[in-house]
Amino acid sequence: MAPSKAKKYAMVGTGGRSSFFYTAIVRDFSSTSELVAFCDTNQTRMNFANSKIQDLGHAPIPTYKAHDFEKMIKETSPDEVIITTIDRTHHIYITKALALGLNVITEKPMTIDIPKCTAILDAVEQSKGSVRVTFNYRYAPHNTKVYELITSGAIGTVTSVHFEWLLNTMHGADYFRRWHRDKRNSGGLLVHKATHHFDLVNFWLRSRPESVCAFGDLKFYGRENAELRGKTKFYTRAEGSEVAKSDPFALHLESNETLKALYLDAEHEDAYYRDQSVFSDGISIEDTMSVLVRYRSGASLSYSLTAYAPWEGFRVTFNGTGGRIEMEVVESSYVNSGGDQNAEGQMLSRKILLRPLFGEPREVGIEESVGGHGGGDKVLLEDLFGGKGENEKDPWGRKASHVDGALSILTGVAANRSMATGQVIKVDELLKI
Numbered sequence: 458m459a460p461s462k463a464k465k466y467a468m469v470g471t472g473g474r475s476s477f478f479y480t481a482i483v484r485d486f487s488s489t490s491e492l493v494a495f496c497d498t499n500q501t502r503m504n505f506a507n508s509k510i511q512d513l514g515h516a517p518i519p520t521y522k523a524h525d526f527e528k529m530i531k532e533t534s535p536d537e538v539i540i541t542t543i544d545r546t547h548h549i550y551i552t553k554a555l556a557l558g559l560n561v562i563t564e565k566p567m568t569i570d571i572p573k574c575t576a577i578l579d580a581v582e583q584s585k586g587s588v589r590v591t592f593n594y595r596y597a598p599h600n601t602k603v604y605e606l607i608t609s610g611a612i613g614t615v616t617s618v619h620f621e622w623l624l625n626t627m628h629g630a631d632y633f634r635r636w637h638r639d640k641r642n643s644g645g646l647l648v649h650k651a652t653h654h655f656d657l658v659n660f661w662l663r664s665r666p667e668s669v670c671a672f673g674d675l676k677f678y679g680r681e682n683a684e685l686r687g688k689t690k691f692y693t694r695a696e697g698s699e700v701a702k703s704d705p706f707a708l709h710l711e712s713n714e715t716l717k718a719l720y721l722d723a724e725h726e727d728a729y730y731r732d733q734s735v736f737s738d739g740i741s742i743e744d745t746m747s748v749l750v751r752y753r754s755g756a757s758l759s760y761s762l763t764a765y766a767p768w769e770g771f772r773v774t775f776n777g778t779g780g781r782i783e784m785e786v787v788e789s790s791y792v793n794s795g796g797d798q799n800a801e802g803q804m805l806s807r808k809i810l811l812r813p814l815f816g817e818p819r820e821v822g823i824e825e826s827v828g829g830h831g832g833g834d835k836v837l838l839e840d841l842f843g844g845k846g847e848n849e850k851d852p853w854g855r856k857a858s859h860v861d862g863a864l865s866i867l868t869g870v871a872a873n874r875s876m877a878t879g880q881v882i883k884v885d886e887l888l889k890i
């Protein structure tokens with residue numbers, strides 16, 4: 458049992474991402490942090506979460522259905538709430554927790570649209586609580602190094618950024634099997650996934666988006682695209698399908714202990730199917746996206762996201778009045794909850810090249826790191842649960858607040874609006890922060 462001085466946490470949402478937090482609290486931060494309750498719509502998943510912390514030597518903790526959120530707070534008295542539910546419900550628990558005087562840690566994206574974002578901003582204003590968004594990529598040493606180079610003036614004033622992110626046919630496909638495939642749940646990949654990337658640009662430039670123009674389509678996944686490529690055999694979900702047995706994109710839940718326990722064994726409660734075909738109907742998100750952004754600093758961004766690439770990772774280039782920075786990062790691929798959480802987004806290679814205008818190019822040294830998301834996961838967890846004071850300064854300013862969370866989704870929300878209307882979207886006309 459954690460000592461009385463430990464900060465107490467309740468966790469809302471016990472799906473795939475939740476174990477990243479509850480495992481760390483129980484295994485690595487028991488001297489500073491205490492897990493006091495699980496909350497979810499699905500009892501089977503909460504039972505699985507309890508079994509996992511018991512495997513780590515922790516006693517099972519109380520579980521509460523989502524409609525008993527307030528009861529959970531009253532009975533377990535947490536200091537903070539950690540939210541890892543589906544994206545469209547983040548605002549519900551953020552605003553409830555703030556109204557009850559609690560701080561919040563939420564998975565990205567903070568939320569998915571303007572009304573929900575406005576509700577969160579209003580709740581923060583009316584409360585004494587705070588909201589932190591877990592942008593782990595900020596903490597990856599190579600991304601921190603880029604921030605250092607830019608703020609040091611190594612390339613003068615940044616004038617333009619080109620950012621290409623690639624999701625491969627394992628990780629990228631996974632967004633088209635599960636709840637993310639419905640834009641009403643996730644806001645699409647320009648909100649759910651690219652919130653990481655747009656936050657990084659905001660972080661690197663220490664600026665915010667001013668205007669956005671975007672194009673996007675479903676070009677690869679979905680039944681219609683498969684038919685155009687000559688595919689003739691289809692299925693709705695992998696479980697029980699003969700066709701799925703020969704489909705390299707199929708996810709077979711029964712072959713993975715964690716996926717089976719979290720989803721296949723839990724279907725009887727909520728009819729959520731984690732193994733939907735990526736070539737079935739009902740997909741409302743894009744897999745091929747291009748975005749142009751103008752920032753208040755005067756810099757511009759050209760961004761692309763492809764969700765069916767042959768490799769996973771990103772390339773980003775900064776042009777400045779004094780030179781150029783080029784970075785390429787290759788990451789390991791993964792299926793959410795399908796393996797070791799520490800391997801999610803683990804680096805295979807990374808390189809930063811600094812090209813001064815009137816000097817020889819040189820490769821920039823990067824601090825060694827291990828773990829998921831380029832080594833950022835470990836540093837983020839230490840920042841969240843390591844017992845640092847709320848006012849302790851981070852020289853890189855990596856702690857992300859509700860304002861950072863809002864600014865990161867505004868680029869994606871504006872991009873969605875631009876794709877729908879064909880217009881350039883002024884961000885301040887959507888929401889002024």
